[in-house]
Amino acid sequence: MAITSDLETSRVEELDHLLTVLKPKLLSYIEKADRDSKNYEVNSLGHYYEPQFLKKQFFHPPQATSIVGNDPQDDDKLFEVIDKVLEYSVNTWNPGFLDKLYASNNPIGVVSDIILSMLNTNSHVYTVSPVLSIIENHIGRKYASLFFTNHRKTCGGLTFSGGSWSNITSLQMARSLRFPDTKENGNGSYKFAVYSSKHCHYSVEKAAILLGLGSSNVFKVNILADGSMDANDLEKKIDQSIKDGYTPLYINATAGTTVFGSYDPFEKIADIAQKYKIHFHVDGSWGGNVIFSATHKKKLAGVERADSITVNPHKMLGVPNTCSFLLVPHVSHFQESMSLKAPYLFHGREEEEDENYDLADGTMGCGRRADSFKFYMAWLYFGFEGFASRVDHAFAIARDFVEKISRDKRFELVIGDTENLPQCLQVCFYYRPSSYTHEDNTDITRYISRELHKQGKYLVDFSPNPTSSDNKGEFFRVVFNSPILSDEVVDDLITSIVESGETYKHI
Amino acid sequence: MAITSDLETSRVEELDHLLTVLKPKLLSYIEKADRDSKNYEVNSLGHYYEPQFLKKQFFHPPQATSIVGNDPQDDDKLFEVIDKVLEYSVNTWNPGFLDKLYASNNPIGVVSDIILSMLNTNSHVYTVSPVLSIIENHIGRKYASLFFTNHRKTCGGLTFSGGSWSNITSLQMARSLRFPDTKENGNGSYKFAVYSSKHCHYSVEKAAILLGLGSSNVFKVNILADGSMDANDLEKKIDQSIKDGYTPLYINATAGTTVFGSYDPFEKIADIAQKYKIHFHVDGSWGGNVIFSATHKKKLAGVERADSITVNPHKMLGVPNTCSFLLVPHVSHFQESMSLKAPYLFHGREEEEDENYDLADGTMGCGRRADSFKFYMAWLYFGFEGFASRVDHAFAIARDFVEKISRDKRFELVIGDTENLPQCLQVCFYYRPSSYTHEDNTDITRYISRELHKQGKYLVDFSPNPTSSDNKGEFFRVVFNSPILSDEVVDDLITSIVESGETYKHI
Incomplete structure (x- = not known):
């Protein structure tokens, strides 16, 4: 008797039909979020x-x-x-989506996801992922060479499923390369220390927990007034930890902190890392992509001396979620620190090669979706110059907002010299007409944010200060990270905040 | 001066145009891989x-x-x-793709990926991911309740970007729940032991390395003739490790091992885990989805007593890569073991809730793609009965292959009693006409596998025995995991192997 299945018997017709029905839905979903479209709906962002x-x-x-x-x-x-x-769902194509460190997708992003879905490639080994693996190596090296200008021939990068996982992998790389015995024996009697600023992303702490180092062994370095790491305090903390019997392992510096968008002083940190022989990692998940901007890349001075850098094209460059790279000056470090040489999967290659094509062998994982392909396609489509203009435009919008609210007495910037803002693409501020004190901040911020969301018009985030004990409460953190934003949106946002604020009843 | 960008100025038209050009390419890509299509190309799998x-x-x-x-x-x-x-690229829609533990995508899978891409949702916090988060909780609980029949009300699951990351997370959960001080202090003086069979996936070892336990503290338990874990040896190894000063932490049992597809004896292992109070994890990345089959779910007896289970819909159920769940009897364990309560991201909720909607808070990561949505859509589209018939059909195909080669003297099964094969959807065998000895196995296996690939007809994998020192070398591991396979494909595969084998020159 024939052994057949009723499933997937007419795949072409099924896909044809589904795409035919789906396409107009997709187009109208974008259309109603497009300010210039005749079908634009101001509240298409979605209600709460x-x-x-x-x-x-x-x-x-x-x-x-x-x-x-x-x-x-x-x-x-x-x-x-x-x-x-x-x-x-939240319609991220709407210009009012200003909440998180990513923006909407774009047409080439959708196309890239479709190709990945069609191929259904597992980019773990070359045999099943020939094209996507050579592309990942190619684009990884290209990307890394923007940062590691002195290691253009040896550098490279791989993707992980988000900045946290890239950071986690970099800590594993640090431990495995510098203390190779830990692969076999574990942390053992080492008392490893990790250093990071008080404003770093929580993934540094989570990485230390996951790697069995423990959160209390992450030394939280003081920050300066602009939210960047105080390098003097870093050195002090390293000295003290050594006296206390620690083995310094890893410094995390941040390019674009989560709340304030600050850039740590990489040159100074690189000097310290070099002096103490500590792995120097830069978490540039958010702010690393200023590398594409001739104007703003100076924020990254010193990053070329890092041992590893996390950068997420899914944030500042508008590549679809998720797309996060871990970039390193020596691409061979991936395999050196991660490989277990599992012979049932990685069969090796007959000829000598200059690079690894079984990409999973350089990670702590196995199956992988080739997120790098989406970045590759975006780069082809927009070109380096497209990325540059995207970043510069976003900074211009954020600057416009800073200028406008700093002239308006009802607004107050949270940190920084107005001249030097924005540090990255977010702006942190209080809405605080004279009738309110700082004690009202949390209430009024949450109130307005909720009102804007209820209107389906703007989604903006809020946060407490990660370090301050000034009792000023929570403030707005608004992210300007999309080419569809304009000065008109900025004006409208300010008006909307003020209008919502005026309906706030002081209890 | 107006601040605007040249990018993304006509998103609707761009996407419309790109999809219009793309669609016929996609359809013809599938069509040439469809055996029933008039445009079928036998070699459309792609050459090497x-x-x-x-x-x-x-x-x-x-x-x-x-x-x-x-x-x-x-x-x-x-x-x-x-x-x-x-x-x-490798065209996985071709029936000759029999290489890895996943198959082609299908129309609803493509549609799911498109929706995810359009939404560009980061499923880390509820505010930006309202719908996809409640869907993940819903489908996670539904899925978990198939396994944890005694914890239907409390169980749940989250996705991670592949089985390895689910397994890694389960080990972190084990350590964090049972030894909560390790979150702050790290492994410290604990000498944790992990137990897993010699045939388990490498991710168990990598997890132990990543968590700072070290690979040498993974005790590799002996296997029985069918490739499953020897529970007596497990208990012996636990006893010995305790005598040696270890703290037993975690037992990994496998449902469907990578090479042979074996199922470990879960009841016996659960008894042992209970006796020694050790976290009992089941890596069912590959074989866990037999839960959908009334016929084959008996292989999972005892799994309901696990503390955590990894299952990948992207393997046996044909959901697009990657879609891996970690399922637990108490969904609250995710937050209990992973949360850091970062106030700038997780704002908490005002009312008391029975469940967490800020999903990243229950993981060691942050940004997430909502892979669970693809599983949800597949389940809607195929129904439980569709998954059941998919699994049963695949087993029938694998069984057909086993029967046919066991009647053919040129083939030799690597392990197991023919009656009880296949254990899972793969079949491991030698092609060994009488003129060849076992010393030829590696050469002939690699030769035939390469030849089939060169023809663009079949992609099949090969492997050494993970434990044996019988010098029998490498053998074929062919995976039958797709509704498009039929007994005709099986016949043709056998013919193709024989034909290629006949061109092999014994050196």
Whole structure:
């Protein structure tokens, strides 16, 4: 008897049909978020919905079509679910999406994701991923060579599924290269120390926890007034930790901190790392891509001396989520520090090669989606000059916002000399008309942010100061990171904040 | 002066145009891999290309259009590159793709990836990911409740970017829950022991290295004749390690080992884990999805007693790469073991909730792509019954292959009683006509595998035995994991192996 399946029997027709129905939905989803479109809906960003409300929409009653069950759903039901997903999600194509350190996707990004999906390549070994692996090596080296200008021939990079995982991998690389016995024996009696500023991303602490070093062995270095690391304090903390019996392992410096967008003093930190022979990592997940801007790349002076750099094209460059690179001056360090030589997967190659094509062998993982391809396609499509103009434009928008609110007495910038802002693409500020004190900040900030979101108009984030104990409470952190922003959006945002603020009742 | 950008100024038209050009390319890519199509090309799987050859195609001369540079490429050039990527990649839609533990994508998988790409959601916090977060919680619990039949109300799951990262996270969960002081202090003076069979995936060892435990503290438990873990030896090794001053931390059992597809004896292992109070993890990346099959789920007896289970819908269920879940009986364990409560990102919620919606807080990472959505969509589209029939059909195909080669004297199965094969969806065998000895195995296996690939017809993998020192060398490992396979493909594969084998010259 023939052994066949009823599934996937007409793949071409199925995909053809699904794409035909889907395409106009996609286009109109963008269209209503496009300010210049005749179908623009100002509130297309999406309203705020409580989880309980959404769960009801999707999963009640228990026989709702959006609940997975025993039987397949027909296409009509399926598209009802898709419509609902689009309707209730945040429409990041709307210019009001100013909340996080990433922006909307763009047409070439969608195309890249489609190609990746069609290929369904696992970029772990060359046999099944010939093209995407050579592309990852190519683009990894190209990207790394922008930073490691003295190691253009040996540098390279691989992608990991987000900045945290790139940072985690860099800490593993540091430990494995400098203390190779730890691969076999673990941390053992080493008392490793990690140094990072008080304003670094939490992933540094999480990395230290994951690697069995412990969060208390992350020495949090003081910051200066602009939010950047105090290099003098770094050296003090290293000295003290050595006296206390620690083995200094790893310094994390940040290019574009999460809250204030500060850039640490890389030259000074590089000197210190060199003096004490400590792995020097730069977390440039957010701010590393100023490398593309002739104007702003000076913020990165000294980064070329790093032992590893994390940079995420999915943040400042608008490549689809997720796309994060760990870049290193010597690409061979990936395999040197990570490989286990599992013979059932990595068969090796017959001829001598200058590079590794079984990419997973240079990671702590195995299966991989080739996120690097999305960056490659974006670079082809926009060119270096496109990335440069994207970054410069975004800085110009953020600067415009800084100038406008610094002339308006109802606003107050949280840190920094107005002249030197923005440090990166976010602006941190209080909305504080004279009738309010700093004690009101948290309330009023959360109130306005919620109101804007309720209107489906702007999504902006807020945060406490990571270090300050000035009791000034929470403030706005608004991120200007998209070519679709203009000075008109800036004006409208300011008006919207003020209008919402005026409805705030001081309790 | 207005501040605007030249980029992304006509997003709707751009995407419309790109999709219009792309769609027929996608359809014909599938069509030529469809055995039933009039445009079927038997060799559409793709030939084998050396890296040097491919690098030449893409990156030489230095001004090739597929090299990223300063200027943007126009659409024609872009599509030339896309054509080249498709042409030289492995076409996994071809029924000859039998190499790895995953198969081709399918139409609903492509659609899911497109929706994810359009939304560009970062599923780390609820504010920006309302819908995809409630869907992940919903599908995570639904999935987990298939396994944790006694914890249907509390169980749940989150996705990680591949089975390795799910396994790594489970080890962190084990350490953090049982020895909470390690979060702050690191491994310190603990001498943690991890236990896993000699046939487990390398990620267990990598996890131990990453967590600072060290590979030498992974105790490799002996296996039985069928490749499954010898539970008696496990207990012996635990006893001995305790005598040697170790703190037993974590047992990894495997549901579907990488090479032989063996299932460890979960009931016995659960008893041992319970007796010694050790975290019991099941790596079911590959074989866990037999849970959907009424016939084959018995292989998982005892798994409901696990403390954590890794299962990858991107393997046996045909969900696009990557989609890996870590499932746990108590979903709160994610936050309990991973959270750092970073106030600048996780703002908490006002009302009391029964579940967490800021999903990244329950992981060691931050930014996330909502891979769970692809599984959700696949489940809606195929239904539980579709998954069941997919799994059953694949087992039937693998069984057909086992029966046919066990009747053919030129083939020899590597392990197991023919009656009980296949254990999972792969079959391991030698092609060994009487004129060859076992010393020829590696050569002949690699030769045939290369020949089939050169013809663009079949991609099959090979491996040494992970433990044996019988000098029998490498053998074929062929994976039957797709609804498009039929008994006809099985017959043709056997013929193709024999034909290639006959051209092998014994040196």
